[in-house]
Amino acid sequence: MRAYRIEHYGSLDGLVLRDLPQPPTPGPGQALVRMRAAALNFRELLILAGQYKAMGKDMPIPCSDGAGEVVAVGEGCSRVSVGERVILTFYSHWFGGEMPAGGDILGRGGSVDGTLCEYACVDENELVRAPDHLSFEEAATLPCAALTAWSALTAGGGLLPGQSVLVQGGGGVSVFALQLAKLFGARVLALSSSAERLERLRALGADELIDYVRHPEWHEEVLARTAGAGVDLTVEVGGGATVERSVQATRVGGRISLVGLLTGGPGLSEAFFYRGLSLNCIRVGSREQFEQMCQAIAVHRLRPVIDRVFGFDEVPLAFEQLRQGRHFGKVVISID
Incomplete structure (x- = not known):
């Protein structure tokens, strides 16, 4: 699969598109998601600059926000099924209540691989169903900024x-x-x-x-x-x-x-x-809060504000757009 990796810190040149091995067949309780869109946050610039380096995953696939569709599930997976449109949670371990002590504080794209990839194999508990009225690009904006x-x-x-x-x-x-x-x-x-x-x-x-x-x-x-x-x-x-x-x-x-x-x-x-x-x-929020927000968004048919959608080959341009700070709303990447 194609995915972006941070191969060195400090500049956009460190963000490189690579061919990586396809994720394995989902194990028990896991789901394989075909990623369709990702959205950028200011934190992505901090990660690329190396400010999370000492605490996070070394050379991660960047980006915390992403949405896609389930293409395979492992044994015992019951929260999602093949064909469903889903959004990845910001945290891979915070499902409800207070944030667990001693756990991941950096979130997806910091402590675990992010969403700038064609496929992601994750635990089913890391997924939330996307509101039906939203496109993949709109749904991808929700995990960090909206929550x-x-x-x-x-x-x-x-x-x-x-x-x-x-x-x-x-x-x-x-x-x-x-x-x-x-x-x-x-x-x-x-x-x-x-x-x-x-x-x-x-x-x-x-x-x-x-x-x-x-x-x-x-x-x-x-x-x-x-x-x-x-x-x-x-x-x-x-x-x-x-x-x-x-x-x-x-x-x-x-x-x-x-x-x-x-x-x-x-x-x-x-x-x-x-x-x-x-x-x-505020530390973003739990999956339970994410699901509550998505219910409100669905009932009111709220639509996120997107400044611009970039293609998957234009990710460095999207990061530059973010860096300039002239966007209004979200900078989004379509993963074709």
């Missing part, structure tokens, strides 16, 4: 209709957080850096738009749009450089879901404690 957004919204008691949510930017997690928050009946305030992106966020349902270039102290705008109170929940994707504004933008007793550390780890000020905020550190 992270779902977990960010539901952590610490969940989101109620009429509550307010602040989302930051037009990346995968933020766009999914906006779309999913609207399913909950929430009022969504959205930050972005351009009028074009803000209009796209409006089209997805954002109720309030804030240009953080025009308003670098954007927390003041959030307070102005919420009658001085702040939002009930902030989905914080930036990290150290933005978390203090998120603290100021969140109401007394509100919640911050910390998703990303793009600008380093946060240092919490006294204001965090004075305002009585709760901080939820």
Whole structure:
């Protein structure tokens, strides 16, 4: 089969398409999946740069997100059957409840081989049925960014209709957080850096738009749009450089879901404690949460936002698109 491998770290040149042995016939409780699409996340750039090297699998097949169809099953496999459209879970070991202690923390493409391959043989417990209305390309966007957004919204008691949510930017997690928050009946305030992106966020349902270039102290705008109170929940994707504004933008007793550390780890000020905020550190989510999210997506027929679909021979171009950071929504790869 054809698959991409990371053969050296530090540049796109290290990402190489190879002919690898076909996965073996599925063993007991396993399923062989013909991969049809994969989607990229920012973490893929970190893995390629070698930042996970000391903790993860050496020279892995990259990419955490992927969808395909079951083409063979092993003895005793009961969760899926041949012909079903499935999505691989981000974690190969977290099926429900709290994350198991001492287990994999890096997920697919970090600790185990990822999805940039034509076939994957996995335990049946690592698979979730894809919502019927989604294409393979759309379904492939869900394991990391969408589930992270779902977990960010539901952590610490969940989101109620009429509550307010602040989302930051037009990346995968933020766009999914906006779309999913609207399913909950929430009022969504959205930050972005351009009028074009803000209009796209409006089209997805954002109720309030804030240009953080025009308003670098954007927390003041959030307070102005919420009658001085702040939002009930902030989905914080930036990290150290933005978390203090998120603290100021969140109401007394509100919640911050910390998703990303793009600008380093946060240092919490006294204001965090004075305002009585709760901080939820999001680690994507379990298979059980994934299945709950997929049910909601199916009922509401939500469609993920895809910036561009690349061919399997164009994977380096897809990584470059991701690296430039000008995409809105997800960068996807079709595996023909």
